[in-house]
Amino acid sequence: MRFLLLILVALAGLATPALARPVILIGIDGFRADYLDRGLTPTLSRLAAEGAVAEGGVRPSFPSVTYPNFYTLATGRHPDHHGLVYNRMRDPDLPGRTFSLGDRHEVMDRVWWDDAEPIWVSAERQGLSTAVLFWPGSEAAVHGVRPRDWLPFEQSVSSRARVNIALGWFTTPPSDWPDFAAVYFDIVDTQGHLFGPNSPELEAALVEVDQAVEALVAGLTARGIDADLVIVADHGMAETSPDRVVWLDDWIATDAVDSYTYGPLAFVDPMPGHEAELEAALAHDPEHLDCWRREDIPARFVYGTHRRISRVVCLAELGWTLGVRGRLDPARVRPGTHGFDPDAPEMQAVFIAHGQSIRPGVRLERMDSVDVQPLLGRLLGIDIPDGDGRIDDLRPALVPAD
DSSP: OHHHHHHHHHHHTOOOOOOSSOEEEEEETTOBGGGGGGSOOHHHHHHHHHSEEETTOEEOOSSOSHHHHHHHHHHSSOHHHHSOOSSSEEOTTSTTOEEOTTOHHHHTOGGGTTTSOOHHHHHHHTTOOEEEESOTTTTSOBTTBOOSEEEOOOTTSOHHHHHHHHHHTTSSOGGGSOSEEEEEEOHHHHHHHHHOTTSHHHHHHHHHHHHHHHHHHHHHHHTTOOOEEEEEOSOOOEEOOTTOEEEGGGTSOGGGEEEOOOBSEEEEEEOTTOHHHHHHHTTSOOTTEEEEEGGGSOGGGOOSOSTTSOSEEEEEOTTOEEEOTTTOOGGGOOSEEOOSOTTSGGGOBOEEEESTTBOTTEEEOOEEGGGHHHHHHHHHTOOOOOOSOOGGGTGGGBOOOO
């Protein structure tokens, strides 16, 4: 019915009416599902108790890192199908170029993102207005479309300042409010990397982001805005140590391969003339490390067909770091990271939904990150592209339509 209304309004040449209930997506980078159990997040815990929560958390897509999974949450596709296959990657169709988080030029180029359609593009194309703050992908004109309101990512913007920006979208007349809004917070992930998932600094970050969500909810209430909230993370966090480094050069000579990603995951391609050497290395089973030809990556990872994935992919055991001697100083290994097997409990991500469209007190069985975008599409009342997610997995959380 909503989609038919949009068509009729467009044909009439009138302004599209705002949704009766805005949908607000809150992304908290690195918020492990069991962080809710620490007694430090009263606002998030209340929203979970009053609404729907994924017990045990959301299984991230592989690899369990930031850009691939935030784009999965927005598109409903696994990284192998949406093209953001790692935080750092190359493309044979784009010789001489490398995508990485710190390269603003590459991050803002739609060529890396156009293999899929994020939820804000779907909404804008169907006549809704959107506002997105710092969500990965929102800086690029994906398929030529950006959110109505957006800003380039700036990490120095505090959590509370991000809330103020978001509330500013709703200080205009109601006819100008966004139908869909998204806000991204990175403080939990940052502190988890720097100090570890069991540190006082991480716990302070949990308090900070909970207070930010509290301020957002209070600001919406003060403005009389009845919004549906969806709160998600991209992955969890595991403890790492300088004493747990697996050296890639113990497995194969580094001059035989081109490898440009390290941490829990390494992309490995043979240098010209060294193809047989790489094949021979695959016959070995190194300790704390799994390496596969891309076509042999376990099916549960849904990974290995995209052109941006290397010939061989290596994954470290949970809690271990991949490195190359001379390039990695073990003393600089951070005490926390992610990117490990997405089935590991430490990688599970938080999911909370709350609002008039959500049944209260629902405890969902373990869900997958690809299921979030179909939920957003249902709450917005729009058509979404076919993807890997299933709205049926979240149907128990939804109030039936009239």
